Amino acid sequence: MDREKLSQDILDLVGGTSNIDQVTHCMTRLRFNLNDDNLANKAQLEQTPGVMGVMKNGGQFQVIIGNEVANVYKELIKKIPGAGQTENTSSSKPKKKQNPISTLFDFISGMFTPILPAITGAGMIKGIVAILVALGWMSNTSSTYIILSAIGDGAFYFLPIILAISASRKLGSNMYIGAALGAAIMHPTITALLGSGQAVTFASIPVVAATYSSTVIPIVIAIWIASYVEKVVDRFTHVSLKLLVVPTITLLVMVPLTLIAIGPLGSIIGNGLSGGIAWLFENMSIVASILIGGTMSLLIITGMHYALTPIVIGSITTLGYDFIIPLMFAANWAQAGGALGVGLRSKNAQTKSLGFSTGLTAIMGITEPAMYGINMKFKKPFIAALIGGAIGGAFMGIFHVKSYVITGLVGLPSVAAFISPSISTLIYALLGGVVALVSATAITYFAGIKEKTEESESTPVANTEGNSQSATSHQVAASNVIDIHQPTIHQVVATDIFSPVAGEVKPLSAVNDPAFSQEIMGKGVAIEPTEGRIVSPVNGTVFSVSKSGHAIGLVSDTGTEMLIHIGIDTVKLKGQHFTPHAKAGETVKIGDLLMEFDLKAVRDAGYETITPVIVTNINDYNDLQSATQPNTRSGELLYKLS
Missing domain, CATH: 3.30.1360.60 (Glucose permease domain IIB)
Known part of the structure; x- marks a missing residue:
């Protein structure tokens, strides 16, 4: 590569x-x-x-x-x-508006992804130490054990400081102020004071005793609030005093507030979540295990599995164990089973090889090649993997399999996570993984997969050069890359594209953006507009209108997919000076008004207004022939596709 x-x-x-x-x-x-x-x-x-x-x-x-x-x-x-810079300060670029759920998942994934190497490495060391002690190769009273345990425990004990840095970076606030906040509530003097059993106050306000080592939720809430405090103080502080005033006030406000209110509240939430999960698995273990084991792959596809990370960490640090990681283990091995089933069933040498290789990768904990490259592509193996995950999850639930450390990759290399004072948990975890794998493999094999027959593979189709070639060559070319989608060959329909705006016609090479000038996005022409009206260049459907109004996507009735991009970097205007007259899903005809924009205001704001009008599925056509006139009016022929 x-x-x-x-x-x-x-x-x-x-x-x-x-x-x-x-x-x-x-x-x-x-x-x-x-x-x-x-x-x-x-x-x-x-x-x-x-x-x-x-x-x-x-x-x-x-x-x-x-x-x-x-x-x-x-x-x-x-x-x-x-x-590559170490600190991510607040960006001046406009942020896309997201719904609250998307915003939450984005924050959680952005916060935990950078710290996974630290907690994964520490977790694996804890697992290795547990194996050495269980096998009798190391005494749990030796100095070597104490040092190795400290290496494994360090990242978890000081997790609030690590999370403070990562959360601050994601929120665009100062990482080192966040680290200082985390360090303050973890200070040995504070820890001893809160654990002394005596009444503690700050400025006559009671401070609730709480333990912050290895916690997640208290520091995350504190950093979230601190990001607003920091920005407000920064806004009202003269530039010459920012370095002195902003961190001082932020820490003076946030450390006492965290100790008095945020920390205890966060601890209650965290303990409640951990206790609730423990109750669920103690009282409804099999049902919960089937549901989570069977849907874990769906959670991974949607990114919702990151919402489980705080719960997993909270359970291990609070209870000493977790029930969710074993179910991830079963789901991953079920995905491996789906891919291996394809390898056993397929008659195509390359698909067979790909099934076996991605299946082995999934056993090691990397499921994407199997999931996206094989199982979702053939559909039935993915369903088989979901069923296998549920069956393996049921096995884990029956035997109450737990994980005692956190691992980044949940696969064969991370089995040390299941070592407990008794090695039986490890045995049950491996058996649960095997049950999931064998179940998914068997279901896939007997359900079968739908592969192209030799007859359909040899059917000639037209390529973009107008020559005849067989579908076999398309299949072979596509199989060299692990991909969800196979290339789709569309029937070429000659199409006329009409100008969406009046102005001077220019080649795409004149656009100051490589995505357009190098024809990466597609082919077409650019227009330097002389008016602020965009009309439809085709009869068809609007499939997207950007929230900022600067980009419009259409698909014609003949299948031509188009993008009209008004100006360069005009997304930064956040919709200012743009007035949309069409919305996604709306049917339009040539000349229908799609967008109005204030041409002068956009230029006065410092933005280029050159407007690419491109065909994004250009590979479905043999030729694009532009009209020869240097200037165009809206509704005039712009180019022909054939």
């Missing part, structure tokens, strides 16, 4: 550096917060070698890479100015 090229391709196809507000990565995915999702070419990204799939969840644009994601990320951030 050429990581440098792949990172550049991804950067171009998500709309360039100007379209990226933030980018992080987890174990398998690049997670983008984009200024405008309409600028990202999802279809072309899905066909890019090295990209396993693309999805939008929780307000994030996610590009699934697999095991190489960390290396691709390193190459990617080299190309994004400021992406």
Whole structure:
């Protein structure tokens, strides 16, 4: 894999550096917060070698890479100015509006993803130490044990400080003020004072005794409130005094407030969640295990599994164990079973190889290649994996399998998480994983998969050069990349595209944006408008209108997919000077008014108004022939597709 090229391709196809507000990565995915999702070419990204799939969840644009994601990320951030800096201050770029649920998932994933290596490494060390003690290879009174235990416990004991840094970064506030807040409530003197059993007050206000080591919710709430306090103080402080006043007031307000109110409230919430989960699994263990084990893969697809992270950490730090990680283990091995079932059933050598290889990867804890590349592609194996996860989950519930440490990858390498004073938990966990795997494999094998027959594979289809080639070559080319979607061959229908706006016609190379000038988004022309009216260039349907009003997507009745992008970087205007007259799903005819904008105001604000009018599914056509006139009026022929 050429990581440098792949990172550049991804950067171009998500709309360039100007379209990226933030980018992080987890174990398998690049997670983008984009200024405008309409600028990202999802279809072309899905066909890019090295990209396993693309999805939008929780307000994030996610590009699934697999095991190489960390290396691709390193190459990617080299190309994004400021992406490698240690502190993420408040961005001046406009934030997309999200619904509260998407905002919450985005915050949780953005907060926990960067710290996963620390808590995963610490958790694995705790698991290794537990194995060594259980096998009798190390005494739990030796100095070696004490040092190794401290290495494993350190990240969890001081978790509030680590979370304070990550949460502050995600919220755009100062990470080091956040760290100072976390350190203050973790200070040994404060810990001893609150644990002394004596009444504690601050300025005659009672301070409720609480323990903050290894907690999640108290510090997260505190940092969230602190981000607002910091911004308010910063707004009303003269620039010459900001360095002195902002951190001082923020800490003086937030540390006592956390000790008096936020901390105790957060502890009550955290203990309540952990206690509730424990009650659920103690009283309805099998039902809960079947539901969670069977739906875990769906939660991962939607990004909702990040909502479980605080619960898992809270359970382990409060109760000493967790019931959810074993169910993730069963769900992951069920995905492996689905892929292995495809490998056993398929008659295609490449699909067979891909099924076996991705199945083994899923056993190790990386499920995306199997899930997106095989199981969801053939559909039945994915359903089989959900059933297998439920069956494996039921086994885990019957034997009350618990995890005693947190792991990032839930697979074979992380079985140390199931070591307890008795090795029986590990045995039951492995058996539960095997039950899930075998169940999914068997269901997939007997349900069968629908593969193209040789007869249909040899049916000639037209390619973009007008020559005849067989569908087999399409299938082979597509199978070289793990991808959710197979290329779709559309019947070419000659189409006339009419000008959506009056102005001077220019080539796309004149647009000051590589996504358009290099024809990454598609082909067409650009127009320097002389009026502020955009009309429909085709008879068809509006499928998207950006919230900022600067971009309109349409699909014609003949299947032509188009994008009209008014100006460059005009997303930053947040809809100012734009008045939409059409909405997504609306049927339009040539000449119908789609958008009005104040041409002069946009230019006075410092933005270029050159407007690309492009065909995004250009690969479905053989030729695009532009009209020859240097100027156009709205409704005049702009170019022909054939």
